[in-house]
Amino acid sequence: EAGVAQSPRYKIIEKRQxxxxxxxxxxxxxxxxxxxxxxxxxxxxxxxxxxxxxxDDSQLPKDRFSAERLKGVDSTLKIQPAKLxxxxxxxxxxxxxxxxxxxxxTRLLVL
Amino acid sequence: xxxxxxxxxxxSVPEGAIASLNCTYSDRGSQSFFWYRQYSGKSPELIMFIxxxxxxxxxxxxxxxxxxxQYVSLLIRDSQPSDSATYLCAVTGANDYKLSFGAGTTxxxxx
Numbered sequence: 001e002a003g004v005a006q007s008p009r010y011k012i013i014e015k016r017q018x019x020x021x022x023x024x025x026x027x028x029x030x031x032x033x034x035x036x037x038x039x040x041x042x043x044x045x046x047x048x049x050x051x052x053x054x055x056d057d058s059q060l061p062k063d064r065f066s067a068e069r070l071k072g073v074d075s076t077l078k079i080q081p082a083k084l085x086x087x088x089x090x091x092x093x094x095x096x097x098x099x100x101x102x103x104x105x106t107r108l109l110v111l
Numbered sequence: 112x113x114x115x116x117x118x119x120x121x122x123s124v125p126e127g128a129i130a131s132l133n134c135t136y137s138d139r140g141s142q143s144f145f146w147y148r149q150y151s152g153k154s155p156e157l158i159m160f161i162x163x164x165x166x167x168x169x170x171x172x173x174x175x176x177x178x179x180x181q182y183v184s185l186l187i188r189d190s191q192p193s194d195s196a197t198y199l200c201a202v203t204g205a206n207d208y209k210l211s212f213g214a215g216t217t218x219x220x221x222x
């Protein structure tokens with residue numbers, strides 16, 4: 001069974017630029033999560049989707065972050081404009097029930 | 112927001128010894144508890160999950176849960192250099208599958 005796929009793996013941008021990340025969950029997993037993991041910290045949930053609906057986006061900085069999951073499968077997370085403090089690893093995870101499986105992550109560096 | 116606290120580490124153990132990792136959580140209603148392993152530069156990988164009070168063993172790993180004390184632990188027996196990683200404790204809520212992570216404990220196994 002294929003795991004969670006993410007791209008790109010690495011991205012370097014300058015502050016105030018925009019960036020987008022893509023995630024393809026494990027086949028059949030209805031729930032998809034985006035996390036932000038800053039160096040030395042545990043992952044922090046940004047947004048949770050159930051199929052193509054948002055379940056929780058309470059910790060998503062909506063002035064600059066947006067996410068969508070069209071057709072209930074793939075998802076994109078966008079940052080516009082990026083700030084220095086957005087430098088982190090962005091992890092996508094998916095689940096059938098409570099056990100979440102993570103993709104390889106996208107490492108973002110904002111200069 | 113559920114709070115999850117882990118002993119900060121780093122934890123250094125000799126090869127063959129037992130590594131003991133601790134985690135406490137604030138939400139008394141938390142239902143599911145997970146341990147993830149994260150190698151440097153990689154994404155979290157599920158090691159074990161536990162739902163009921165008591166011990167759960169899987170190979171060299173044992174998870175222990177005490178809901179009354181709001182405490183979950185992970186024991187790694189016969190520690191190997193390949194166990195050197197950061198171990199993340201994660202808990203779900205009473206009514207949802209959203210995970211809250213601790214900051215992680217870094218384990219180094221000395222050969």
